[in-house]
Amino acid sequence: MSNIDTLIEGLPELNISLEPKEIDEFRLYKDLLKEWNEKINITAIKEDSEIDIKHFLDSLTIFNTDKIKDNIKIIDIGTGGGFPGIPIKIKNKTTQVVLLDSLNKRIKFLKEVIDKLNLKDIKAIHGRAEEFGSDKEYREQFDIAVSRAVAPLNILLEYSLPFVRKGGYFISMKGPQIYDEIEDAKKALKILGGEIEEKFEVKLPFSDITHVLVVIKKIKQTPTKYPRKAGKPKQTPL
Template sequence: MIPDALTPAGRELLRRGADDLGLDVAPHEEQFARLLALLRAGNERLNLTALKTEEDIVLKHFVDSLTTLRGGHLDGEWKTLDLGTGAGFPALPLAILRPELRLTPLDSIRKKIDFVRETAAELGLSNVTPQVGRAETLGQSAEHRGSYDRVVARAVAALPVLAELALPLLRVGGVFVAQKGPLSEEELDAGRRAAGEVGGRIIEVDPFTLPVSGDARTLIVLEKQRPTPAKYPRREGVPTHQPLFWKAKEQSR
């Protein structure tokens, strides 16, 4: 039996971060406490995250994940894919706070998806269906292509790469919420061009600071406007190594 691991200071940090975002975590604190305990225990076996301290995990995994709720784009009973979920972020915090979301955390590393699946079960999150795989493959499969209402991702690649990976998975009218660090004009311009190439457009750019820590973040929201051309996404690895309208060496967080 793994004990819950959120100290009074950790609970206060979680509340402060959520309050800054206009969110109420009080009814869900025990789930977050359990998530912290499970993440720490899993990390000892599986090396899931470089973040070790309670403060870092609460701020940079829990609160940081919840910033994807800014703007209300994830409010609703949306079929949502978390692109590159890793140890389950932002999917697990979103599933806790927004039980109406139907979440598919996606990662290519099986041990991480196994952890997410086991953790969701431990937390009683029936709205989480983890998936092992790559976005390039899912984006060309009949089952997944054009089937999601929302896609969300945290800082997994440059914006043009994210656009090519995410937009093919969305239905027309669907929305992609990408959370990154500070964004250069060059990356934003390349992201706009890439979005247009694969059937969408950027509809919102929201720079902000992470609650409590003050770390710089940018939320970029893209809308799918028309079907993605059949050639996108390109085969596995190509979007990352040969990004649309963007030199690979220029990629940033």
């Protein structure tokens, strides 16, 4: 069984607590992550303590905002190994979570995690944000979209805001370079119907890493022509 002492010791620094059952779920999640990582590349981070800090604790920093409330619908865009969507679900079982990723082998991994942890009201779907963001089953259906995906903010906004209902939020989990990205994203914010409500700086325990949570409120509906076709947001950002 995996060692998750670093996760346990880091929680108080983030003012977050987990129940013993939730700790066990993180342990099993890590076991599965390490097991699958030997077959397919899910994460470049392989050390127990590094997984705790850079995946688990980092994902849980989202609870430092006051936006993760009971019974809300959340979509995690470009979820990769399930971050932050699965940690959110482990910590708050009342949330309804959709994990979206463009790599099918990752989706197979996520489905096994969901199954083995016996998580309810969470599903992993394979596809691109540009496609699902135009699908009426998903478009403007979520209270919160969240992403730790590696793309500049002006591109992430086009991937994410179409999923968020008016009055909901997109939370972008970023590094310190975000302040330059915010400047470049002003046009995209205006076009897509978002405004920045607040920015949280969070220092990850046992590291010199500072991450920034950018909380963006959806103040008006996104025009129907967005998101543009697959690949377009990246090729010609707003």
